[in-house]
Amino acid sequence: MNFEQILSELENQDPEVYNRMDTRRDSMRQFANIGKKVALTALPLALGGMFKRAYGQTPSFSGTVVQVLNFALTLEYLESQFYTMGVNTPNLIPAGNPSAGFKIIQQHELEHVIFLQTTIKALGGMPIPSPKFDFTAGGTFATVFSDYATFLAVSQTFEDTGVRAYKGQATHIQQNDTVLTAALQIHSVEARHASYVRNLRSSYYSDESIRPWITGDSTAGIGSSVAANYAGEENTVQLGINIVGIDGFNISFDDATECFDEPLTTAQVLALVAPFIVV
């Protein structure tokens, strides 16, 4: 992202932008201060906050931590409402293990929504309201609530993406020990869900190549519609250390990609969930 470009675009759209923000120099200084506190990936959120202040909207946050929590809340709204729809749709989820399993997951996602709303308020912030969702993603998953296989595919994608999304926020909330720990405690629950759903799909298709962990950047048979949700998972280098064949051990490409889940940036996650958001 080029900040100069964004400011120029703003100037075109709103010649008074610098009056609203004091001066261009001041804006840059504010931006630089923000940049010291948050990683580059958080800049879209930081920018959003700056412009909200500039345009006089009531801020719905008190800082980066609340912004991150509201971002997480959006994802939890998505998951919570998705599973609530799923478990309440007759003849969608088979009785027995899958039905009971998705009820457990639905309950957790609802608990996450409530927990995040409570935490945001406790920090003096305002929980954002839920967007309206289209779980067909504009028709890409048209049968999401009538075909179990499609429901499973969307569920797996949401869980795996949720894991990546929380992971990508960790460094933005590193200065708040309590919030970081809580976010990680949600993060590993999403990973448990992902493992369960992937294993369900493995059984459903009698396909051992669908594993509870993510192999390479494979969508596990879902296809190109979710390829971007798995892009980057093929990474085999951690802290500059190549994991494939590390120290002479027989660690394959598949192993090396499976044993480290990769993060997504805020912008990447927002782009991935955008098709599911109506307003």
Place this chain on the structure above:
Amino acid sequence: MKQEEVVPLKVETGMFQTPSLHRRKFLANLGLTAVAITGITACTKTNSTSLSGGGVENSQSGTHYNDVQILNYAFLLEQLEAAFYINVTSNFYSGATSLEKSRLEQIRDHEIAHREFFKTALGGAGIPDQQFNFSSINFSDRTSVLSASKSFEDTGVSAYNGIAYAITSPDYLVEAGKIVSVEARHAAYIRDLLDPLSFADMSVINSDGLDLANKPYTVVQIISPYLTVQPDLKSFPYNI
């Protein structure tokens, strides 16, 4: 970016090492004395936060601890898990299906990769290779093996969740995050092998929908029966 300066002190882990030296180095790197950090800084990105001044004050004891100690704590856990799965897969319990075998071999390889990752990253600052005592586990019995596996995976998840806040380097925090979710995937899979629908049950997830986050003191008490070199629970990082 390969860590050219990192030369793991393999000599220290050799068979001629005396137990006292072994123990001394083990304890030293877990915080009883100052720790060399060259092995770590050598392989971090150039723009990452320097570790030299890093550390978090432990409010209870006033102990100052650092990322190397935390990475060694993770290294110990990964050594334990890798050794366990190497045992499991070298002679599978009776009745193991081909799917169970292949998945347990995958998990073994993940844990070996984690162990070697920490070993390489820590270099000379790493604790020695540990020996473990698995005599309480009946490796020919499915329930015994999977129960131990479940405990190790859940404990691993709770350990990373419980120590991540103390990591100062953003790079290391991200790596811990990359690993902990894989441990959680393992835990969920193993739990359902042992007891269907227990992948995220109330023994690990609280009423806020949050997973376990255990302090090192708790974690080390859980794994202590499997260790042959007993850490001093009063010293960092165990006394928090």
